[in-house]
Amino acid sequence: MQPRPCPNQPPSVYAPRPCRLLSVTDLTPQEKLFRLQLHDGEELGHLPGQFVQVSVPGLTEAPISVASSPDRHGAFDLGVRRAGRLTTALHALRPGALLGIRGPFGRPFQLDALAGKDLLLIAGGCGLAPLRSLLQYCEDHRDRFGVLHLLYGARSPADLMFKEDLQEWQQGECFDCRVTVDQVPATGCYDGATGLVTGLLGDLDLMPHRTVAVLVGPPPMYRPLLEVLERKGIAKTSIMLSLERMMRCGIGKCGHCSIEHLLCCQDGPVFWLPEIEYLRGAL
Amino acid sequence: MTATLTTCPYCGTGCMLYLLSDGQGRLVGVEPSAGHPVSRGQLCVKGWNAHAFVQHPDRLKTPLVRRNGTLEPAGWDEALDLVHQRFRQISAAHGPDSLVFFSSAKVGNEENYLLMKLARVGYGTNNIDHCARLCHSSTVTGLVETLGSGAMTNTVACLDETDLVLVIGSNTTEQHPLIGSRILQATQRGCRLIVADGRRIKLSRHADLHLRHRNGTDVALLNGIMQQILELGLENRAFIEERTENFTALQESLAAFTPERVAAITGLQADEITAAARMFGTAKRAMLLYAMGITQHSHGVDNVRAVSNLALLTGNLGKPGTGVNPLRGQNNVQGACDMGALPDVLTGYQKVAEPSVRDRFAAAWGRPLPDRPGLMATHAFDAALAGRARAFFILGENPVLSEANQAHVVKALAAIDFLVVVDIFPTETSAFADVVLPAACYAEKDGTFTSTERRVQRFRRALPPPGEARADWEILSALLERCGLPAGYPGPGQIMDEIAAVTPSYGGISYPRLEESGLQWPCPNHDHPGTPILHRQSCTRGKGRFSPVDFRPSRELPDAAYPLLLNTGRTGMHWHTGTMTRRSHLLDREEHSAFIEIHPEDAARLSIRDRQQVSVESRRGEVRVMATLTDRVPLGQVFMPFHFVEGAANALTNNALDPESGIPEFKVCAVRITPC
Amino acid sequence: MLKRLDRADLEKLLAALATGYRLLTPQRLADGTRLHRPHGEGALALQGEPVQRKPTEAFFPQHDPLLRIGEQGEVTTCDPPDRPVALFGLNAADLACIAFIDRFFADPPADDHYLARRKDALLVGLTGFAGPGGDFLPPANGMCDLELLALGQNWLGVPWTPRGEALLEGFPDGEQAEVEELQETARTRGNPAQDLLEKAAGLVASEVVPDDFWREIGDRCILCSGCNLACPTCTCFCVEDRQEQAATLRSRVWDSCQFDAFMREASGHNPLGTEALRTRRRIHHKLAADVTRWGEFGCLLCGRCDRVCPTGIGIQAVAAEILARFGA
């Protein structure tokens, strides 16, 4: 599947395309799900793992991963954490509002390399939003993959994103879906697993030679996770991860996302582990 | 596409730069001046962003007058008439001394001159002051007593010739970056560096000796160093004999400051004090640099005296590579003082109380002058609360954020009858105003600033002011005219000519002579080349006077209820109350919210994580800010910049004043911190 | 065709350039700063140090309006000025820097905003005896539309593009031997700065420079950002929105990797969170990362960062220090 070129070429690589906000759903106290539609009715034309630059006039732009599969036509989702000025402004928007979108940008999850494989899909915190585009894709094309393990860790039960989706994934046939939280507040009622997401890997039955691991999470998650994966016998060449960096342009010009000679927005955000592990400051 | 050579609007270092515009009225950048003796083709981060705030949409563009509680646009004539009429009324009812004028270290010399003229002969009061009260009033008081002139004795270029630099109470690389960098360059060529500062500032990483004495114990430290210099016989006997007086008194006063006692007061080791004395005393030429860490104390003047004593004791005065060098904060705070925007002096520090001075000015201005020195800015708020001060004219200052004890200032501004604010942006202070007048900023008018090294230099108009905004000198001229004083100045150049005529130290200064990189005062006549180094043959006052001082602790120290010492100041990215830098994109991005620096061990004890929101309380107020864990601050001390309205350090600080200079104790108060 | 121009010819050439282009020529301003200014504003300064402001500014200015967003989200781009620019008087290093960022911005996805400003611009090299006090500057051998090789009172005109050819038409022919003489001078003088940079680059790329070294250099940085702002191959930018009447003006502004917030994310995570890391990045990026990505140094030795750094840690100073300490 190739990105579909947009027939209405914007006047410049920096020009956002108008985009209508269809609905807003609370995911957690810090995160909301935004369903958007390009104003001219065009498809976004993205691939799982890509991101868009969301433009809010007055507050510039922020990179946000698309949280829905390209095959869910007509609209696309963004799961956004309230982190600063622009994301706070997004959270205040009501359905019907007009936004700007540039993109999609970046190198997606390598679907070709995933085809026919068992997938070990691991998300931490906000990372479930980008991963969801791949999860939906897997659901829609279940026959293209072997066993699908989905592991997800969040800070606390309240921080679990996409609770309805998780319930479906846990109850459905598609995924072997396991969820954990770091800690449960004294007052909370939660009967799931606790501990770090690495803990979920312990008793997992994997076939290392036919498994590809896909990791999306906050920077501190990667190192401990990679250690466990190594112990489990997953080859580095079978580990794909998505990195987050400060970004201003999405097209490899602004320089903020560089990792040594690589540019996260163009060469990533999805990388194979061997491409980056030797680079200073990558992980 | 235009390139306009002008002076940086931020610090007193006085770099010159080109403001670049695209030819369609938009400023697009900055380029340093290659030939200027201080900038030398270089700038600090604020200078590189000096264009960024100028065309911000928040700029004030029309006069505003309060009607039924809200500020509404008004015409210039209406607004100025109202100001004049209300000032006249209030003066008639309560006397001219019920009017208070605050001038600004951000506007030109000409404008400071006009405002002090307006206050004194337009409205008949000496109640004129400006923010120097908050930064270097201790310097002016202290150095005038000991040396006869309250300015930096030497010049920035002297750093290239000195053998030792003692920096005390100045975070030079962040606050006077192009002086700080010059110090770093000096250390590279082998110059020794002593840094006396509780915080681990950048300079301290290059210091041969870093003295982390407790905040507020500078007198003890400096006396201790001098005691040891005498003990080691490193004083400059010849200089003391020839050029100073009152040495015996000093000697006696120092006896009690033994290393052991000083160590106990300052928290230093006794041998650190001896080491400092040896290093300083044996240096062939040593420069003393200081700033707000010395002046902003309830014993600020004593601190300055002690610094001056040390220079005199070692003969480090009146020659290249030496001197007592107060680093003036604002780009034109030196000039605002020179221009007599002070309650007790006229231009060139000529005393108001002196009848002959008043006579000369009366002859020049055609009106008699009030003879009683006026109110200091820091006392004006008390006077407002007591009902004695009833109308304020505030030009380019934001006391709601910049004065100590914010609640006190707010109460005072709410209590007065009439407030006029002239500014380039709406500020926390203009929110209280009855009339707001929009001013042109440095990039939109002509004038001169005087840098910390007494260099009078030009700033030049690069583009027109926004909307109906006017240059401050035009606004003030219009008021002078309403007071019946002739003020038809064609431009600031003619105002400077008037200044030169009444000010001996500026006597030789005129615009044509300032074309390239300015002149350093004193410059008494038109052939005089200016004076890079003061006190060469003798001090301005004749003999340098030793002024013995005793150690007095700060007014409010940590205790059980408020266990941490709060130190306040600035960061390298922002300027004062942030009206300009927080509207400069890159500077704002670099630091966009209020924070407090806490030592990791203190934080651990208080269960505070890095980047966590905390509540900081003092006896005067409470603010919420983000905690930054760092060992830059010593254990038991916290540091907050005062740039941020949403976490205003000055809601906490103590307005305990130095009895002589009226400077508040910004550098020491007691707080407690709790996680939110 | 090689041409030979005298002073009158040079003026004729400049006059021709000024009709078709916004011609910028090097001029020395009252305070001594040498800058590119609109031709005719002040006296030409045909000899001297490189113009202080980076010449790439003509295509990538410090504050660069990109587009306007209207109330309904409609976007209008900021069009380039009517007349293309002609930059006169560039030395070999500056021409190489322009070539470097031309390729950078054209690399897909291309930066159409930059290209629109660059497209019809004309570059005129000025080398030979055109340095400070008539010092020798090595020929650029291309990278421009036409090059003038200064000989003293005369200039050899070498066209490198058809546009350059057309501009030189009608001037008297020059002697190829004179060009060769200049080439020979360049060869015998060599390029010691380049040698030094290459050696230091080798050390940086092979990671023999310890973190302590970067910390020590970083300790001297006062965070002025000048090194980046002055560097013609530095292209990093930040984006600023500003309300102008009802519309939002979106601009890009020069940024600096020496800033703490350059890579600091909203979460507080910062891959360049210390001065040592940022200092390493500044040097490593030009001497190692760019070589890996583009096959070329990101520093073309224009000399600006060493001039602008208030504490003496521009790239050549740091390279010299690296070589002195770790080059044995």
Ligand SMILES: Cc1cc2nc3c(=O)[nH]c(=O)nc-3n(C[C@H](O)[C@H](O)[C@H](O)COP(=O)(O)OP(=O)(O)OC[C@H]3O[C@@H](n4cnc5c(N)ncnc54)[C@H](O)[C@@H]3O)c2cc1C
């Ligand atoms: C490839 C990619 C995908 C992302 N996907 C998501 C997602 O699906 N959901 C989500 O909630 N967040 C995502 N983020 C993070 C999100 O971009 C930041 O949280 C957001 O930019 C913060 O902007 P702000 O204006 O609210 O914060 P502020 O702190 O006010 O930031 C100011 C500016 O800094 C930049 N910035 C700050 N942090 C980041 C960052 N982490 N990454 C990039 N730029 C930053 C932005 O340009 C922002 O406009 C993603 C980041 C990247 C790089």
Ligand code: SF4
């Ligand atoms: S050091 Fe001071 S005067 Fe110089 S550029 Fe910086 S703020 Fe401006």
Ligand code: SF4
């Ligand atoms: S010398 Fe400095 S400014 Fe010039 S190209 Fe090299 S790194 Fe950039």
Ligand code: SF4
């Ligand atoms: S020019 Fe020098 S001091 Fe300024 S940011 Fe660069 S390295 Fe630091």
